[in-house]
Amino acid sequence: MSVLVFVESDNGSIKSSSHEAVVYAKELGAGEVTAVAVGSISADELADLGKYGAAKVLHAADEKLNDNVIMATATIIAAAASQTDASIVVMARSSLVDAVAARVAIKTGASVATNVVALPDTSAGFVVKRGVYTGKAFANVSLPGAKKVITIAKNTVAAEPGEGTASVEVFSADFGEKDFATARKDVKKAEGDILLPEADRVVSAGRGLKGPENWGMIEDLAKTLGAATACSKPVSDMEWRPHHEHVGQTGIKISPTLYIAVGISGAIQHLAGVNSSKVIVVVNKDPEAPFFKAADYGVVGDAFDVIPRLNEALKKVL
Amino acid sequence: MKILVCISHVPDTTTKIKFKDNKLDEDGVSFIIGPYDDYALARAIEIKTDTNGTVTVLNVGTAVTEPTLRKALAIGADDAIRVDAEPTDALFVAEQITAIAKENGYDMILMGRESSDFNGGLVHGMVGEMLGWPSIAPCMKLDLDGTTATLAREIEGGKETLEVSLPFVAGCQEPIAEWKIPNMRGIMMARKKPLNVVQPVGVDNVTEYKSFELPAEKAGCKLVDADNLDELVSLLKNEAKVL
Numbered sequence: 001m002s003v004l005v006f007v008e009s010d011n012g013s014i015k016s017s018s019h020e021a022v023v024y025a026k027e028l029g030a031g032e033v034t035a036v037a038v039g040s041i042s043a044d045e046l047a048d049l050g051k052y053g054a055a056k057v058l059h060a061a062d063e064k065l066n067d068n069v070i071m072a073t074a075t076i077i078a079a080a081a082s083q084t085d086a087s088i089v090v091m092a093r094s095s096l097v098d099a100v101a102a103r104v105a106i107k108t109g110a111s112v113a114t115n116v117v118a119l120p121d122t123s124a125g126f127v128v129k130r131g132v133y134t135g136k137a138f139a140n141v142s143l144p145g146a147k148k149v150i151t152i153a154k155n156t157v158a159a160e161p162g163e164g165t166a167s168v169e170v171f172s173a174d175f176g177e178k179d180f181a182t183a184r185k186d187v188k189k190a191e192g193d194i195l196l197p198e199a200d201r202v203v204s205a206g207r208g209l210k211g212p213e214n215w216g217m218i219e220d221l222a223k224t225l226g227a228a229t230a231c232s233k234p235v236s237d238m239e240w241r242p243h244h245e246h247v248g249q250t251g252i253k254i255s256p257t258l259y260i261a262v263g264i265s266g267a268i269q270h271l272a273g274v275n276s277s278k279v280i281v282v283v284n285k286d287p288e289a290p291f292f293k294a295a296d297y298g299v300v301g302d303a304f305d306v307i308p309r310l311n312e313a314l315k316k317v318l
Numbered sequence: 319m320k321i322l323v324c325i326s327h328v329p330d331t332t333t334k335i336k337f338k339d340n341k342l343d344e345d346g347v348s349f350i351i352g353p354y355d356d357y358a359l360a361r362a363i364e365i366k367t368d369t370n371g372t373v374t375v376l377n378v379g380t381a382v383t384e385p386t387l388r389k390a391l392a393i394g395a396d397d398a399i400r401v402d403a404e405p406t407d408a409l410f411v412a413e414q415i416t417a418i419a420k421e422n423g424y425d426m427i428l429m430g431r432e433s434s435d436f437n438g439g440l441v442h443g444m445v446g447e448m449l450g451w452p453s454i455a456p457c458m459k460l461d462l463d464g465t466t467a468t469l470a471r472e473i474e475g476g477k478e479t480l481e482v483s484l485p486f487v488a489g490c491q492e493p494i495a496e497w498k499i500p501n502m503r504g505i506m507m508a509r510k511k512p513l514n515v516v517q518p519v520g521v522d523n524v525t526e527y528k529s530f531e532l533p534a535e536k537a538g539c540k541l542v543d544a545d546n547l548d549e550l551v552s553l554l555k556n557e558a559k560v561l
Contacts, residue, residue: 010474068473071452095473098431099455099489102408102443111524112408114438127528133342134434136335138533142526181452182480185468189476197474201560243458243493244472249331249434250353250492258560269331275533279558281550282539292539297553301544313547317555 001031004086006077007049007057008094009041010195017092017198019052019159024152025090026053027119034058036080036171038073039066043168050164058083058171067184068096072175074103079173081108081147089149094197101151111145116152117255117276134249135272153276154197154255196245199228201258204247204274206232208263208284208303212240217307218262224314230254232264248273263303266291283307319371319462321362322424324415324441325390326352326405326433327383337530342435351386354430358488360495361460362428363394369462372396374422378405378414384513391508392500398511403518408436412444413521419449424485426467431456431489442489452482455489 007018035054105112203222236246249269259277282295336343375390378401387398432439446453459470542550555561
């Protein structure tokens with residue numbers, strides 16, 4: 001028995017969510033953990049996957065894989081699963097993994113569960129807890145297949161490095177003729193920002209900010225906290241902020257340890273995207289805003305007054 | 319352009335989710351076209367208009383989903399197919415779609431990036447893999463030039479653009495198109511459009527839903543005075559331990 005973990009990088013560095021996936025794979029206790037990594041990542045960083053529990057790393061270093069090619073990545077993961085005879089494939093959710101997991105499941109004939117939020121219950125079979133109804137509920141799903149594919153949500157396990165070094169082997173697969181059919185032609189990416197789905201802290205703002213010109217104080221607060229910025233759906237619809245910052249039912253679902261919502265009333269559709277956050281702080285001038293019911297801490301006050309002062313208060317301790 | 323749009327039949331997004339007898343308590347719940355599927359349908363109707371094509375809508379579900387399919391016809395789809403079965407898991411649904419695609423032949427298959435009930439986000443990738451077609455998700459832009467499609471995918475912190483040749487599968491999301499609201503003429507015409515009921519192909523389930531639960535209730539919101547933000551910082555640091 002063995003477990004395979006897919007490891008993703010961003011700008012050559014392994015993502016923290018991938019470290020979490022390696023820890024999750026180790027904690028499954030279902031045999032040796034092998035990681036399969038794609039694209040340009042340094043040998044040291046790959047060997048360091050041993051600190052999270054990987055015994056071995058298969059490195060598909062082909063530069064063509066740097067661009068998150070959906071079909072080719074699925075081929076690599078399925079080939080690695082076959083070579084290591086993996087009974088379980090673990091991946092951390094990302095825009096790539098969300099597109100790839102289904103293809104890997106079909107290629108390997110696996111039972112598949114996405115958006116898993118906890119380690120499985122193996123007392124009777126293999127039952128995982130996953131988010132359903134867009135963050136409003138959880139389902140316990142049995143995966144009876146001999147092979148399984150699991151994608152996990154951010155912060156499902158903590159990724160604290162320990163000791164260990166993984167052996168690194170170069171790996172390749174026989175690509176099919178269409179495997180690079182979805183190759184990237186162009187990419188537009190906010191540089192230097194903390195990626196929202198990866199962020200441990202998120203500062204989010206809504207219509208209460210009155211206009212895009214007022215986002216400076218939100219960005220300042222995010223900078224103090226080392227947080228990513230996010231926004232509500234109306235704000236993205238009005239193009240005050242880019243679409244990739246929209247969290248909610250039809251936007252990104254996030255599960256940071258700290259979510260600060262400023263000037264967002266907290267409609268049920270917004271809560272669906274953020275209610276997996278560990279701690280929620282709401283700042284709103286309307287004491288009746290429904291978001292306070294879903295919050296851990298609340299401040300009733302005008303954002304324009306509260307946020308700059310909160311920033312100063314935080315700077316004293318950070 | 320011959321387009322297949324796969325739609326889910328899901329609780330309205332404002333529904334307060336409750337469970338009864340280990341399944342969704344449907345009492346008082348109204349059902350809609352999946353919000354992401356609705357974006358896919360809207361873009362498909364636009365492409366159909368531009369290319370003088372056809373749009374077929376497909377749902378895997380029991381007879382209760384027919385009003386949802388009729389709504390898609392009212393929005394502008396030409397015909398509908400209902401695979402008469404409970405959609406028990408992603409693979410089951412993907413196998414039904416694949417069987418129909420093989421029988422009828424389509425230039426593209428569009429659907430939402432995920433259903434808003436079970437949120438698996440798997441069906442588009444499974445169908446793509448089974449048909450040997452590219453699958454692209456989450457797709458936020460789709461333009462056609464002859465038999466080449468330019469698509470934008472949302473990625474962390476931005477978007478990437480890619481080009482594929484027909485045929486392909488895409489799992490869509492906003493802002494690919496604006497949702498379309500059916501007008502009276504569309505609603506009248508939808509009654510006469512064909513809605514074909516077909517039997518499912520046999521598939522073994524690879525997952526089994528055992529039980530459901532609701533998220534733990536929050537202990538309650540601790541309000542901090544706007545003039546005492548040091549206290550909030552102290553609570554975040556020492557009580558919540560998130561700083």
